[in-house]
Amino acid sequence: MRKFSRRGALAGLAALPLSSLSIRSDARSPVFPDPPLRLVVGFPPGSTGDSLARLIAAGVGERLGRAVMVDNKAGGEMAAGFTARAAPDGATFMLASNSPTTLAPALGRTLPYDIRTDFAAACPVGFTPMLLVARPDLQVSNAAELLDLARVHQGSLKGGSAGVGDSTHLALELFKAMAKLDIVHVPYKGSGPAMAALMAGGIDICFADLPAAIPRVRVGKMRGLGQSGLARSAAAPGIATIAESGLPGYEAVVFYGLFLPVGAPSALIEQLNAAVEATLRAPPVAKKLAALGVDPRFGSPAEFAAYVAHDYVKWAYLGKAAGLTAD
Secondary structure, eight states: OOTTTTTTHHGGGSSSSGGGOOOOOSSSOOOOOOOOOEEOSSSSSSSSHHHHHHHHHHHHHHHHOOOEEEEEOOOOHHHHHHHSSSSSSSSSEEEEEIIIIIIIHHTTTTOOOTTTTTEEEEEEEEEEEEEEEEEEEEOOOOOOHHHHHHHHTTTOOOEEEESSHHHHHHHHHHHHHHOOOOOEEEESSSHHHHHHHHTTTTEEEEEHHHHHHHHHHHTTTSSSEEEEESSSOOTTTOOOOOOOTOOTOOOOEOOOOOOOETOOOOHHHHHHHHHHHHHHHHHHHHHHHHHTTTTOOOHHHHHHHHHHHHHHHHHHHHHHHHTOOOO
16 A cells, blocks of 8 residues: 555544545446546646646646646635536546635535535645744744743734635644644735735744745745644755654645545546556656645545545644634
């Protein structure tokens, strides 16, 4: 079995509800429909998600012998709703992050789909960790020192985010909950304003997109304290993870993965999984992923489905405990 990054945590999650956890065996061997196949994405052209989708579309198309068209929708929730309504014949599949698939649903957002019942999880694609950053004059140099400072000065530090319910907000709330800290949340309208406020000294810390934050850390505009993934990203091997700096098990990442409408034949799901894995392992693609700040991940459909189910439960629990909603 191919190793998945959360294999240990996933072992006890196989019973959680997500349609692809119970993939049926088909009597006949189905084939993908005639081209073009449609890869639905809720990312704008030129974004990291869009660039990732185009790499996947080219590689999967070559390996399946089908043209794959990237179909950009106006947002992740619109893309997910469209995919959920599509015929489960393999002609339509979606590249999505955890924002519309597990974060928004787990926080109670009203949506025209249910990640637990309307989709078959096909394969992980990659993870992008966030970077916990601090204003340049804050007297800490890593996450462990920040934990010590925040425990001494409960309620004094300000932590920014790109908005209520955003992944950066949830990363902050998870940090607070696991460390039992009182840090004042200050939401902004986007990651750009949050980072600008940090550099200007309006807030003390925030979680930021790692590829966007690293250049600012290098020139001293902010301090990189810790990565939010369980393992260090290849984009910043010199910065320790928060999990290895005093909060074991801490993880708050942006994951990307492929989903099909529920009912898609298991044989097609397996073929798509294999095509994506072969694409990600190709050296030219691996090099481009590194430039995007995306660390590739591999796993079977069942392993990925279990990870998605775990992510949903994790954020739903945090949201309820902290009184958070996405609406």
